[in-house]
Amino acid sequence: MTFKSKLLNDEEVRRALTRIAHEVIEKNKGTDKLCFVGIHTRGISLAKRLVDLVEKFEGKRVPMGILDITLYRDDLSEIGLQPKVRETRIPFDLGGKAVVLVDDVLYTGRTARAALDALIDQGRPSRIYLAVLVDRGHRELPIRADFVGKNLPTSKSEVVKVKTQEDDGEDAVELWEVEAS
Amino acid sequence: MGGGGIVSETATPNFPKHLLDFRDWKRHQVESLLETAQMMQEVLARPVKKVPALTGFTVATVFFEPSTRTRISFELAARRMSADVVSFSGATSSTTKGETYRDTLRTLDQMGIDAYILRTDAAGVPHQAHGWLHKPVINAGDGWRAHPTQALLDAFTLREKLGSLEGKKIAIVGDILHSRVARSNAELLPMLGATVVACGPATLLPGSLPGAALTTHLREALHEADAVMVLRLQKERMEKGLLPSLPEYIAAYQITHERLNWAKPGAPLLHPGPMNRDVELEGTLADSPQSLVERQVANGQAVRMAVLYHVLVGKS
Numbered sequence: 001m002t003f004k005s006k007l008l009n010d011e012e013v014r015r016a017l018t019r020i021a022h023e024v025i026e027k028n029k030g031t032d033k034l035c036f037v038g039i040h041t042r043g044i045s046l047a048k049r050l051v052d053l054v055e056k057f058e059g060k061r062v063p064m065g066i067l068d069i070t071l072y073r074d075d076l077s078e079i080g081l082q083p084k085v086r087e088t089r090i091p092f093d094l095g096g097k098a099v100v101l102v103d104d105v106l107y108t109g110r111t112a113r114a115a116l117d118a119l120i121d122q123g124r125p126s127r128i129y130l131a132v133l134v135d136r137g138h139r140e141l142p143i144r145a146d147f148v149g150k151n152l153p154t155s156k157s158e159v160v161k162v163k164t165q166e167d168d169g170e171d172a173v174e175l176w177e178v179e180a181s
Numbered sequence: 182m183g184g185g186g187i188v189s190e191t192a193t194p195n196f197p198k199h200l201l202d203f204r205d206w207k208r209h210q211v212e213s214l215l216e217t218a219q220m221m222q223e224v225l226a227r228p229v230k231k232v233p234a235l236t237g238f239t240v241a242t243v244f245f246e247p248s249t250r251t252r253i254s255f256e257l258a259a260r261r262m263s264a265d266v267v268s269f270s271g272a273t274s275s276t277t278k279g280e281t282y283r284d285t286l287r288t289l290d291q292m293g294i295d296a297y298i299l300r301t302d303a304a305g306v307p308h309q310a311h312g313w314l315h316k317p318v319i320n321a322g323d324g325w326r327a328h329p330t331q332a333l334l335d336a337f338t339l340r341e342k343l344g345s346l347e348g349k350k351i352a353i354v355g356d357i358l359h360s361r362v363a364r365s366n367a368e369l370l371p372m373l374g375a376t377v378v379a380c381g382p383a384t385l386l387p388g389s390l391p392g393a394a395l396t397t398h399l400r401e402a403l404h405e406a407d408a409v410m411v412l413r414l415q416k417e418r419m420e421k422g423l424l425p426s427l428p429e430y431i432a433a434y435q436i437t438h439e440r441l442n443w444a445k446p447g448a449p450l451l452h453p454g455p456m457n458r459d460v461e462l463e464g465t466l467a468d469s470p471q472s473l474v475e476r477q478v479a480n481g482q483a484v485r486m487a488v489l490y491h492v493l494v495g496k497s
Binding site: 070071072077080082088089122 | 195196213220221227228229231232233234236237262487490491494495
């Protein structure tokens, strides 16, 4: 893969997350019943930031969980490489909650589909929202995000890499090109 | 996820597509499997204990030797992963009509089975079956030779209690000679860094046990042990003249509250079941806080879910 360009720098990532936090609070009319669930790996770091921002703006810390969607993937019977099953931990009752599902990039929609199934297996939220830092298009399923940091038109031969301070040592969104094989 | 094309960063190393014993498994693969089992515990703790991971796979439990608990544990594990399960019981089916193992398995293979969980009274059949079928085979016990998922659940239970097994001493006490559980543990636990000492009367010890030191002295076996695993004493052994009498075995080898104190303070007690209370162990010991017997059974299901996941998902 070759690096093409930096789409968002740390300041722009911070502003996008700040706006998403405000939009979540506005849409939910406060923090009542609100919670965040981050999807491995970078969705977890982003969800933590959103929880911190919501606390900063509203003075209340809302619960957060982490979700691994591996066991809900729709391609397990055909893939070559075996994905590692990672931790799912939702240390609160999802019943009646307004859940904001957080992922780094929305692309085909298959991860979000799997995440919805995984969440619903754990309880009955009153509402599920989807928040992503980047929506890069190319959906294969009828899924859309409720909160988007940045819409980025991309081609299928490109890869959008979200980097976070926690996972990669810096906040950034980068565009890479897969070499033709 | 979702970035596209970055799945490989969380992919696990290529696993053997069978579990016959641990010869083809490396330490990091076993450790990765035990980590997956940890994740499966979370699934088992939910109100709805089911995930769609193995939807579309069909798993056959083929038991040529009767066993209820192991079969139930495997079948529940497969069902909780959404696999379809069929059961074949050799003791009540066509083998009594003279069909060979090979013919039975090849017949099943024509019905589109994706993986076989095999138990046989004869050692080595799962290995042969792996060659006949070209499909994943999981050994659920073959003769006295191996019972790898039992060893995995023992290792999982020990790690849950003791943390890393590096440098830990595990004593296995009882009828070592006829025990596939002892053999599989002697193979697996040293891979994870533990030392294994197997102890029993001379007539119930094998000439050698790869991976383990052998002794007839119980006090020596238990000295400084971090955990004690007790094996079932089958009463048929007396009839074959391997033991003079039950009271004699009990006097020398029964694990009692008092003798358990020879091990490290608080050393946990394991037993693969089914137990003969007041034979190989003092009856009340099984219910004491040191006993992990029930934990072993619960962990068995999570470990078997992990085994099915690793053996079935991903091309080799």
